[in-house]
Amino acid sequence: MPRQLVASAPRRADIAEYDLPEMMPNEVRVKIQYASPKHGSELAAFRNESPHLADYYDEDWHTFLPRELKEKEEHGNFGKWNLGNQWVGIITEAGEEVKDYAVGDRVCGYGGIREFHAVNAIDNFYLLKMPESMSWQNALCFDPAQFALGAIRDANVRAGDRVAVFGLGAIGQIAAQMARLAGAGYVAVIDPIEDRRTAAIEAGADEGFDPVNEDVGFKLKNATGRMGVDVIIETSASEQALQASLRGLAYGGTIAYVGWARAFKGGLDLGREAHFNNAKIVFSRACSEPNPDYPRWSWRRIEETCWSMLEKGQIRCDHVIHPLVPFEQCAEGYETFVDREPAKSIKLGVAF
Structure with a gap:
């Protein structure tokens, strides 16, 4: 069975097996080569310190409101939560409805640190094709x-x-x-x-x-x-x-x-x-909408501009992904470089 990095308890990470679901006609299966977690909001949740555990941000009221007690108890999702933010990999299978991607394409996407991802490949902006000239480090810095x-x-x-x-x-x-x-x-x-x-x-x-x-x-x-x-x-x-x-x-x-x-x-x-x-x-929060310069600028325009800059090499991120650890050591690496000794890292990378 394939494996993934999970938060098994507050401030504890483990590598665990997961079921590989049957691929849908609109999906591609991606074998992951490199991945990286977030070092900010995800870390707060990993430490069980996120303000989102007791409260949630209500989009209508534009304020934080309390969660119900039962929801508070379940919100952490420890033991099931696949840690990670972005990945780079190679498409190994494509569903019959997929037209814009092919086996062998190198792509970047959002998701946890795991060996395989199944991803919708129809009208999905977040399944990003990578040209040969683009470094995997640049792709992992999209977020x-x-x-x-x-x-x-x-x-x-x-x-x-x-x-x-x-x-x-x-x-x-x-x-x-x-x-x-x-x-x-x-x-x-x-x-x-x-x-x-x-x-x-x-x-x-x-x-x-x-x-x-x-x-x-x-x-x-x-x-x-x-x-x-x-x-x-x-x-x-x-x-x-x-x-x-x-x-x-x-x-x-x-x-x-x-x-x-x-x-x-x-x-x-x-x-x-x-x-x-x-x-x-x-x-400043890029994903809060509407953007201060709306309607000329939106989060999507920011995303498109960033991907273009990273794709063209206008920004270099080879030094940003540091250190790089093998997947077999990513649980220890996450606990050390993201949580306990963040001074030893900039943005943790995982190689499969």
């Missing part, structure tokens, strides 16, 4: 690229702007490259992990700062002749990072807040630079 592009657009990054990116996971790494593509004249990156800063600088950022050992806000002011940066992309969801962002932002500048924050426990003082410097904070 974080969307939130990076959303932040760049929401912050209105323009040619010549000075930009700082806080947090150098996959979203931050890609946002730094996109800022340069948008014409930023200066790009600084901020993360406590030296290897992440080095990777971002090698991909085109100008310089990096360590928020643990440096006054990053003052460093940004010093690097820009006391003015501060025009735009900050904040992906870490740390209150200390937000405080440093407000300190390093130019008067009237914009912070695009991308990170999925938890309740702040202290360290944020809005009576300092935030109060004096006319800062603007934009909460």
Whole structure:
């Protein structure tokens, strides 16, 4: 039987067998070569800390409402939940109704880390064909690229702007490259992990700062002749990072807040630079509709633009997928590199 990575209990991952269903006429079967999880929202659920466990976001009310007790008990779905976000693989079978895909096509899609996926192949935007020139690393970064592009657009990054990116996971790494593509004249990156800063600088950022050992806000002011940066992309969801962002932002500048924050426990003082410097904070989430630039821009346009950029190699993500572990070790790899020691990774990759 085929195998998959599952969350068997809070903060515990295992490899388990699953049934391979009979393929439908509209489906293709894909043998997976590479896969990757999310390091943000999925991790919160893996730790049993997600705000969605007790409450849910109601689309009509645009607010969080409490779940019923029984639903709360079942929502975690531990023991059945296939961990993972995206995969790359080769089509090995195609149903009789499938016209746009063929056996041997290399494709990317959404789904858990498992050996085979059966996917609808009729009018499915999310079954993405990959040209030979496209790297599997770029394909696996399709999801974080969307939130990076959303932040760049929401912050209105323009040619010549000075930009700082806080947090150098996959979203931050890609946002730094996109800022340069948008014409930023200066790009600084901020993360406590030296290897992440080095990777971002090698991909085109100008310089990096360590928020643990440096006054990053003052460093940004010093690097820009006391003015501060025009735009900050904040992906870490740390209150200390937000405080440093407000300190390093130019008067009237914009912070695009991308990170999925938890309740702040202290360290944020809005009576300092935030109060004096006319800062603007934009909460950025690419998949919230309607888009701020609707109807010209939508989530689908963001998706299409990101795939095109990744497909053409305008962004490079070979350094973003790190480390790469074999499927046989992915349970241990997930627990270590995603949950317990995230400083050792940027975005975990799994090779089959």
